[in-house]
Amino acid sequence: MNLLQQVINGLSLGSIYALIALGYTMVYGIIKLINFAHCDIYMIGAYVGYLCLTKLHIGVLPSILIAMVVCTVLGILIEKIAYKPLRNATRIAVLITAIGVSMFLEYGMMYIFKANVRAYPPMTGWMAKSFRFSGLTLTSQQILIFASTIILMILLQFIVRRTRIGKAMRAVSLDRDAAELMGINVDSTISFTFALGSALAGAAGVLVGIYYNSINPLMGALPGLKAFVAAVFGGIGVIPGAMIGGYFIGLVEVFVSGYGNSMYKDAVVFAILILILIIKPSGLLGKNTGEKV
Amino acid sequence: MKGIMKNRTLLKSLILLAGFAVVQLLVFVDVIDSYIMGIIARTCINIILAVSLNLITGFTGQFSLGHAGFMSIGAYVCAITTFRYPTIPGFIAGVLLGAICAAIVGALVGLPTLRLRGDYLAIATLGMAEIIRILFLNMKITNGAAGLINIPQFVNWPWLFIFTVGTVVLISNYIKSAHGRACISIREDEIASESMGINTTRTKVTAFTIGAFFAGIAGALYASYFFFIKPDLFGFQKSIDVLVIVVFGGMGSISGSVIAAVLLEVISTMLQSIVELRMVFYAIMLVIIMLFRPQGLMGSKELTVIMFKEQAGKLFGRIRSVGGKGGKA
Numbered sequence: 001m002n003l004l005q006q007v008i009n010g011l012s013l014g015s016i017y018a019l020i021a022l023g024y025t026m027v028y029g030i031i032k033l034i035n036f037a038h039c040d041i042y043m044i045g046a047y048v049g050y051l052c053l054t055k056l057h058i059g060v061l062p063s064i065l066i067a068m069v070v071c072t073v074l075g076i077l078i079e080k081i082a083y084k085p086l087r088n089a090t091r092i093a094v095l096i097t098a099i100g101v102s103m104f105l106e107y108g109m110m111y112i113f114k115a116n117v118r119a120y121p122p123m124t125g126w127m128a129k130s131f132r133f134s135g136l137t138l139t140s141q142q143i144l145i146f147a148s149t150i151i152l153m154i155l156l157q158f159i160v161r162r163t164r165i166g167k168a169m170r171a172v173s174l175d176r177d178a179a180e181l182m183g184i185n186v187d188s189t190i191s192f193t194f195a196l197g198s199a200l201a202g203a204a205g206v207l208v209g210i211y212y213n214s215i216n217p218l219m220g221a222l223p224g225l226k227a228f229v230a231a232v233f234g235g236i237g238v239i240p241g242a243m244i245g246g247y248f249i250g251l252v253e254v255f256v257s258g259y260g261n262s263m264y265k266d267a268v269v270f271a272i273l274i275l276i277l278i279i280k281p282s283g284l285l286g287k288n289t290g291e292k293v
Numbered sequence: 294m295k296g297i298m299k300n301r302t303l304l305k306s307l308i309l310l311a312g313f314a315v316v317q318l319l320v321f322v323d324v325i326d327s328y329i330m331g332i333i334a335r336t337c338i339n340i341i342l343a344v345s346l347n348l349i350t351g352f353t354g355q356f357s358l359g360h361a362g363f364m365s366i367g368a369y370v371c372a373i374t375t376f377r378y379p380t381i382p383g384f385i386a387g388v389l390l391g392a393i394c395a396a397i398v399g400a401l402v403g404l405p406t407l408r409l410r411g412d413y414l415a416i417a418t419l420g421m422a423e424i425i426r427i428l429f430l431n432m433k434i435t436n437g438a439a440g441l442i443n444i445p446q447f448v449n450w451p452w453l454f455i456f457t458v459g460t461v462v463l464i465s466n467y468i469k470s471a472h473g474r475a476c477i478s479i480r481e482d483e484i485a486s487e488s489m490g491i492n493t494t495r496t497k498v499t500a501f502t503i504g505a506f507f508a509g510i511a512g513a514l515y516a517s518y519f520f521f522i523k524p525d526l527f528g529f530q531k532s533i534d535v536l537v538i539v540v541f542g543g544m545g546s547i548s549g550s551v552i553a554a555v556l557l558e559v560i561s562t563m564l565q566s567i568v569e570l571r572m573v574f575y576a577i578m579l580v581i582i583m584l585f586r587p588q589g590l591m592g593s594k595e596l597t598v599i600m601f602k603e604q605a606g607k608l609f610g611r612i613r614s615v616g617g618k619g620g621k622a
Binding site for chain 2: 028032034082085086089090092093094096097099100101102103104106107108110111221225228229232261263264266267270271273274277278281
């Protein structure tokens with residue numbers, strides 16, 4: 001396999017990580033919580049897509065949209081039920097709650113859908129095509145992943161940079177108390193952040209189902225960790241950082257599998273994480289905040 | 294005051310010995326079969342893990358998500374040692390060697406990463422544990438994903454008792470020492486404690502190393518009791534399980550960790566009959582506990598001190614300020 005092919009594969013994997021990492025980074029930026037349930041929202045997105053494609057027999061794009069809507073609702077619900085009552089509790093209490101929610105989603109899904117792996121239906125029509133030029137293969141699924149990731153990211157950037165609610169999000173993540181004093185509804189802003197992140201995770205879930213063809217209730221755990229690594233790598237709380245981090249982790253993983261030993265790809269990702277944390281804990285694009293007494 | 298302290302220690306040891314004797318007796322008359330003993334073993338191992346993580350997370354305030362990594366080092370080192378020397382001294386050497394290896398890795402990991410704060414440290418330790426797991430998954434001597442089976446079984450109730458009580462006593466005494474006070478001051482305010490002349494890096498690394506050491510012991514006991522280990526047993530989920538015990542019991546409460554370890558094991562055993570829904574209930578319970586009691590069962594209080602204060606008061610018929618003073622120690 002030549003280098004460019006690896007780059008293409010790495011970028012499509014990276015797109016998925018980037019989409020998940022965005023949810024982690026936004027939630028962390030706004031309430032300083034490692035939302036462990038996020039990777040399970042991504043898993044649920046994959047299952048919703050699976051149901052849409054196999055039971056409702058609708059196309060890929062409507063399935064992605066439905067998964068995004070379901071995940072948005074789920075994200076808001078989780079935030080309202082599990083995290084909101086703990087707004088003033090210690091951060092570790094919220095973290096344990098997040099772990100509890102994550103376990104609930106994983107094992108709840110395992111109870112409903114059983115633990116076995118399910119296969120996405122084979123793609124038909126334009127989705128089954130692949131394009132070859134000069135030794136490179138680009139599948140329609142990869143094009144779909146690139147296209148939807150780029151569209152979603154542009155949309156996200158637009159929402160965060162250009163709209164009132166986006167401004168509110170940035171304000172709350174900068175200083176929650178000050179934002180509240182300025183008349184920003186902090187609670188609804190936090191809910192909105194969860195909604196945005198969950199929608200992206202839902203889309204990522206369906207895309208992964210289409211790309212890798214198999215889903216299971218525990219599929220979120222490892223990609224979730226890696227997406228979090230991606231978010232830390234790019235500078236947690238920084239939206240462009242999560243995108244860069246996601247693509248970087250995707251590329252690293254594909255290159256380690258391609259040119260090294262695929263058994264060690266996860267170890268390399270985590271080693272990079274530790275190095276980054278030691279050298280520049282705030283991440284690539286993060287700002288160093290001075291210590292205040 | 295010294296007299297009361299001495300008597301209290303005596304009383305504590307008597308109660309512990311009585312507990313030990315009762316269980317040992319029940320083992321002899323076969324009331325406790327291998328199934329119940331398995332539950333007891335898991336509880337003891339969880340107590341060791343939780344108490345040692347509590348030293349790192351609860352008392353020193355350093356958020357670690359990689360405790361299972363240290364546990365796996367202890368487990369594998371002990372297993373490999375006892376394979377080679379399947380004798381009691383070999384087992385003891387295996388446990389100690391496992392613990393020392395875990396402590397060394399703990400110190401090596403701790404030195405650079407403990408400069409990080411809060412969540413960053415949590416992520417770094419998580420990454421470290423994953424790396425350890427992947428290494429074990431790919432090494433020849435650990436037999437990869439299949440794991441090691443038929444590890445010589447040496448652990449029985451007396452060994453579990455010795456190691457569990459030893460861990461609890463050593464760590465609670467460490468916390469009462471000057472070093473332990475330094476740990477607590479770091480948790481309360483790192484900058485303030487640094488300006489009071491505490492070498493914060495050294496204190497944190499020491500606490501981390503001690504925690505890793507005992508996690509290694511827990512792993513060694515696990516390997517030797519359940520005679521089967523594989524890398525997947527020591528994944529992220531295991532670290533989370535231990536953290537849940539610590540937070541559930543109360544951060545900074547040794548007795549809380551002990552109670553939580555026992556309670557969670559009992560709950561999870563009771564839920565055994567509904568295998569499929571077990572984890573769902575467990576998860577719901579976890580969320581509910583955190584929603585209604587975010588500080589954990591005990592907060593940062595200790596049960597034994599209060600209990601023994603009252604006990605001593607009854608014994609001597611005088612609860613005075615003396616008892617109050619003694620209770621604080």
